[in-house]
Amino acid sequence: MKAKFKLFLYLTLLWGVAGCSQILDEVPVSQVGSQYYNSLAGFEGGVNAVYTSMRSYYGAEVSTNLSVFGTDTYTNGSDGSYKYMNQYTASFGSNVSILTNLWNSLYSGINTANILIDLANTDGVTGLSEAAKNQRIAELKFLRAHAYFLLTQNWGNIAISVNGITNPTKDFTKATVAEVYAVILADLIAALPYLPTTVGNADYGRATQGACEHMLAKVYLTKATSEAAESTDFENAATYSSHVINNYSYALQSDYALVHDQSNQQNSEIIWAVQYSNDVLTNGSGNMTHLFFLMEYDVQAGMIRDIANGRPWKRYRPTDYLLNVIFNPADRSKDSRFKKSFKDTWLSNSPGTFTSGLFDNTKTSVTFASGDTAIYIPGIEWTVEQRAAKKFQVLVPSLYQANLYPTLSKYLDPLRPEIGTSAGSRDVFVARLADTYLILAEANIKLGRSQQAADAINMIRRRAAWSGMESEMEITASDATMEFLMQERERELSGELSRWYDLKRWGVLVSQVQAYNPDGAAGIQSYHNLRPIPQTQIDRTEGTSTNFPQNPGY
Template sequence: MIIMKTKFYYYISILFLCLCHVSCEDFLEETNKSGLTTDPFMKTKVGIESALNSCYSGARTFYGQEDGFGMTESGTDLFLRGGDNKANQLADYTIDLNGSQSTIGNVWKNLYLSLSACNQTISLLPSEVLTEAENKSFEGQAKFWRAFYLWLITETWGDVVLNTEPITGAVTEAHRSSVEDFYKVIFDDLDVAVNQLAPGKSTDGRITQDVAKAFKARACLTRACATGEASLYAEAAMLAKDIINSQRYSFYTDYSDMWDIANCDGGTNKEAIFSINYTNSELENNAFDATATNSGNKGIVDFVMKYDKEAGMERDVLNARPFQRYMPSRYLLQLYNENIDQRYKVTFKDAWYANKNPLSESDLKVYPLMATGDTAIYIMKTAATDSQKVWASKRYRLLDVNDVYTSEGKAILRSQFVEMHKFADPTAVYNQDWCQRDAFVIRLPEMYFIAAEAMLQTNKQEAVDLMNEFLMKRAIPSKENDMRITESELTIDFILDERARELCGEQIRWFDLKRTKKLVEYVKLHNMDAKDNIQEYHMLRPIPQNQLDAVTNKDEFTQNPGYTK
């Protein structure tokens, strides 16, 4: 499914983005060279529709993309640097994590470009060429996206530049706005979206009132954790429960159905509330470059371990391209009790089956009893017994948890590991590094987590009841009671553990740890690559150096605290 309903509208939206594209120094030197607000095309209905469509495009530069995974999953307690990680500074918080780090520069540029598209679109509204209903809907959608991009910007960099108007001339200075000022705009925009958009599940990728409510619940909880405001906690709980009680979303009985490629479309997936749409067409997956290739969801390859050099194995569609950017931490694997919880065996892949036919002489020399179609690699999250090792020695490569990690959790192997597998696409083309799977930004489980956390201090029993309602849905049949928790067990640490089990890889972990002020604590405990490097100042990312170099007020607009050039 795609955001733009036809290729015509898709290319028109790309034309709009090209017209309002920020320069190589993005917002700091941006000039509105096209005069979009006076261009006759932008006063037509098609022009305004294309402007609105452009607001959607920027999300594809972050969700389901390597830059986005690096900013949100790498450098947390859940994922370590894989064997071919391209951003070790983010993964390990090394001394060279600074404003010159390319991933951070890419994300900054794309988010401010996305913000510019929203501001340009909002400036075109209301319009006499649209009906009253269209004006309200278009404004609600555009303001939702502005709020969304502003949230990503301020939660990543703090009190940086807050743009809410179209750029009308060259910008040579940058001025900081407080996080509080960011949130004022975020909440005002989300109120417009909630009030002006129709309720309902998004079936075509468009923002609905449900999406706006769900994201506002996340934003309220985020801000409540920073300010302690009881009203924000209450609103977060209310909005989350509104979505839960709408009965428009439900859990799959079999958790494997949640991630089955047949259910990868957010418009039909029962648990998906807010999704970034991808298709099996490269050109329809592009963000800002209409001619780019290899465009789509990269989750299919970024978490895949290097299997294709092992005995009995060769690269194929089923196992995907082994980019090995991120490997699960020992801590993440040990969070699951696979005897009662459905999610471990669906979320992770620990066995690979010999796909060479026939097996080569060198394969059989290593494992004389190996057979095509039988196990070629088995990686355990526990310690192997002597009998398991003996059995495997002539049949397949066996790695147990102590082969992959030290007892403290430091990686010994970085190219062979239990891989997070829920983003797989067995329908992809051979050797393709992207897929059609929609990137799920908010799913139904998050509404349970938000409501439970927001009620921890005020209505803990209801919070426990909600959490148990969710947990029993993830239990292996007949193990429901084993998944239940008591009131004393429901703590912020339990909620974070549950978020890890459910949402790992879904680009929220860094924000969750920052929000709960647990980032430094959890990384020091569970990420042995980063534990000696991470500091409190890493709760914000460094501002790209090219932005600092471009401003004329360098004494005023300086790098975030703690970072060097």
């Protein structure tokens, strides 16, 4: 299902006054095309629009700024306007535009879902069968829960509503984290029995029971260490993750590299994805993640920018902790994930002889024919003699810079039509089975079931092994500790929009950034476990900061 965008404009007007500054002058939803979404086609388009609202996070720069920046595994590259989100400076405050836009978009999607649920529940959609009504309401509740989950993880106490708002209002107050989780869980539990177990190609991307149970597992796991924690949360996380693993047809890909192969996106490991396409009419701004992790290869000797190697925006540079501890060089002979997650070789696409601008100081000139290796990153230090013996430039750790570093390759998008195209067509994998195994492992560690945790971890480690090294990759029950799991999640999921949320859930965000992020260490404080509430939301709420106070520290 490639969700259409055009109806989103009709349906997302009025969560509070969180939209544009002229929101009070907007024509209410009730006066704009209401007869259209009373029709079956209009209602279906409205549901698709709520799916499309997920693109305000997944595939946008804000998602990587909120999950990759400000962690122990990535730090500032040379470019970008949001370095303060990694450095935790005073600029990271209530007027950050991309946070305001995300807040508005998520609440707009929530309100659209509310309006459509209200409409369906009052039999206001002509031609909608009972079965279709139940499924679409379930999908909308799944999406509403997902939006609230993103909001509360980032902002804590937030406003909640499960009723559609069709006229502007300024009457909002914060709910507690416990109240937010109650709404999230009620939505997911209510949705589960009405969602399909599988969908056909035409409906790929819609919520399924497996996606709902995966999300229930992650919500319970996160809630378990929040102020809303209950004693049954870890057990519930283990139960729902086990259901996903055992009750559906999901399967790990045989090779880690296949997971992120763009020609293999709809693979057996993917539980739920936010979709993009090559259709310029429906792709919006596209998935932009392919831009952010790339080093500046395109000004190096023998290289020019091309589609295959990507358009390098140089936002996120791996930390030494990621490269040397999590992806320990001593383990790379048995674990394939470093090799299959990071690009290490660039082949010359601009042949000739070059005598200036060389980063490899063992050479005064280099000469390349088309297709020759121009740049190689071994991932470990080489001696001067070893580098000098090569005809290409060798980028070793001692030469890494803010614009030259190992490049995460998971998001490369060689199917873009032109070199300068920023709108990528890759789907964003929100839930995949390897993460489900890791959720199960974490819950079991917390429950004291070390062997079950090791069994779950070994499923993904055996898959990650180089051929013949499967037994070498296995761990024992005594190895299945939280310290091990904290690193294993990043080995499997590096760059996949989870690290900041993981560190927060584990209660180690501040200590890990202080220890391993050289750009963020000085600025981070405990209050950075929450984000600043957008000032526009506070200003447009009745009673302003009295009724809708800013988060502490901002």
